[in-house]
Amino acid sequence: MLWSFLSALGGVGIFLFGMFLLTEGLKGLAGKSMRSFLARFTRTPLSGAATGALTTAVIQSSSATTVAAVGFVASGLLTFPQALGIIFGANIGTTITGWMVALLGFKLDLGEVVLPFIFFGALLRLSRRQNVALTGQALAGFSLIFVGIDLMKDGMAAFEGVVTPSVFPPDTMLGRLQLVAIGFAITVVTQSSSAGVAAALAALGAGAISFPQAAALVIGMDVGTTLTALLASVGGGTMARRTGLAHVIYNFMTGVLAFFILGPFATWVTAWTVDGNGQIALVAFHTFFNALGVLLVLPVARPFARLIEWLVPERGTTLSNELDPSLFAEPTLAVEAATHTLFKLNTAVCDHLNQSMGMLTHWPSRPPDHEELEEALLDLQSYLDKMPPLAGNQELGPIVASVLHALDHLFRLLYRCGQFDRTSALGASHRLRRCRSILAGATSKQARPNSPDDFPGLQDLFNRLRTLFREQRKVLRVHLFEAAINGKISDEDAITQVDAMRWLHRVAYHLWRIRVHLNAIEAGTTSLSMHKEARIEIEDD
Numbered sequence: 374m375l376w377s378f379l380s381a382l383g384g385v386g387i388f389l390f391g392m393f394l395l396t397e398g399l400k401g402l403a404g405k406s407m408r409s410f411l412a413r414f415t416r417t418p419l420s421g422a423a424t425g426a427l428t429t430a431v432i433q434s435s436s437a438t439t440v441a442a443v444g445f446v447a448s449g450l451l452t453f454p455q456a457l458g459i460i461f462g463a464n465i466g467t468t469i470t471g472w473m474v475a476l477l478g479f480k481l482d483l484g485e486v487v488l489p490f491i492f493f494g495a496l497l498r499l500s501r502r503q504n505v506a507l508t509g510q511a512l513a514g515f516s517l518i519f520v521g522i523d524l525m526k527d528g529m530a531a532f533e534g535v536v537t538p539s540v541f542p543p544d545t546m547l548g549r550l551q552l553v554a555i556g557f558a559i560t561v562v563t564q565s566s567s568a569g570v571a572a573a574l575a576a577l578g579a580g581a582i583s584f585p586q587a588a589a590l591v592i593g594m595d596v597g598t599t600l601t602a603l604l605a606s607v608g609g610g611t612m613a614r615r616t617g618l619a620h621v622i623y624n625f626m627t628g629v630l631a632f633f634i635l636g637p638f639a640t641w642v643t644a645w646t647v648d649g650n651g652q653i654a655l656v657a658f659h660t661f662f663n664a665l666g667v668l669l670v671l672p673v674a675r676p677f678a679r680l681i682e683w684l685v686p687e688r689g690t691t692l693s694n695e696l697d698p699s700l701f702a703e704p705t706l707a708v709e710a711a712t713h714t715l716f717k718l719n720t721a722v723c724d725h726l727n728q729s730m731g732m733l734t735h736w737p738s739r740p741p742d743h744e745e746l747e748e749a750l751l752d753l754q755s756y757l758d759k760m761p762p763l764a765g766n767q768e769l770g771p772i773v774a775s776v777l778h779a780l781d782h783l784f785r786l787l788y789r790c791g792q793f794d795r796t797s798a799l800g801a802s803h804r805l806r807r808c809r810s811i812l813a814g815a816t817s818k819q820a821r822p823n824s825p826d827d828f829p830g831l832q833d834l835f836n837r838l839r840t841l842f843r844e845q846r847k848v849l850r851v852h853l854f855e856a857a858i859n860g861k862i863s864d865e866d867a868i869t870q871v872d873a874m875r876w877l878h879r880v881a882y883h884l885w886r887i888r889v890h891l892n893a894i895e896a897g898t899t900s901l902s903m904h905k906e907a908r909i910e911i912e913d914d
Contacts, residue, residue, distance in 0.1 A: 716891065
């Protein structure tokens, strides 16, 4: 009996490991396609529910679908109500695992048939070609799922006649509540409702539990996923916390709905299903109450979204509100959030620069102050510090390097904005006023280029400006010091004006380097190394 119990327990473990391998393999294979599909076809909460269900069914991961939705809202590609549709649909998509287990795992004995596929999957996983390796991983994971199911079936079969429905809480209102609590606890322990549903199917097939008892367990398992989502959102960004709360409220409401329709559904199952179809009826019930919950909530998705936004307001500066640590699970989305924030900060710092020179002609609704900009820059720096290493990632590594380069120059540019003794001296002479005007015009274009076609021209423009200002600084230095010697201006005024020209040169240099790295991000090209960046700065001084 003990070995049978251990066999069933090992089956759950192998099932969980197989699900992990399958999910990670499919996520890797469908990563970009999945994100493109979600962003392209999600237009309303209803279409979001459809794309969320389909995507989750394909990649077997509701968490990956949810993280993608969070990233799209943070980057402005989707609204929160649209993302809620994706999250609701993901709940339906997760029930596909139950259908796969019930139709293939229990109707067919595949445990031994799939063993060679585990071997071939493991061999493919050793390939250096990423897609081949991920295919092998998914194949091995898919096969392990059925090995785990076979072990669960064999383990539960030994308890037939020993563990019966009478051992569990009775089929009463209180008994069902107790079973819901047990199902909730199972999901909390295994961190997977799919594994719990598979175990419930095995127990139902062995006659250890009745259909109403199994259905109550499944309701608890479905609600139990909310704790995982809620814990994952703690310490996350605004979007992650909103998503976690929406997930909790929605799943709780769906669980209550399922609890009250369980009685009529169980009566129908008892009257109409034949022996051996109880497992099909159980996964049908799981899909039915999730789909019914989505159909009921979709008409009020927008008011529901406003409620969640009211319960979880924005915190901190809006310039960095899309830097959500939950996106670290999907490196591409995490890097996209960082680059999108960088471009917003570039616009804000350029506006602040023109404001500090007294040349800002385009006023945002509320220009961010110096402290808010510094806080946002520090937020981005902290986010990049916490981002998991991207060593060996030839696609994302260079982008992050360019983000770091540009961020460094934005920090120094913001520092220059606070040098009021320099900016106040920019109107001291016609030459300085003219240079200030030229720089302000170029900075406005840097903040808001008309189109990507302007990017190369802006890079060339700032390169010419920093060269021009460097030469002007040298000329002005000789001219002003000679004037000071001849008593035409004071020594203090001469030094102040030279410092102002030097300030213009350094600002133009930082704007040039920022544009170089922004262009590299847009083009996806390799950024300069820190050594080459430092050499350029030394040569320019």
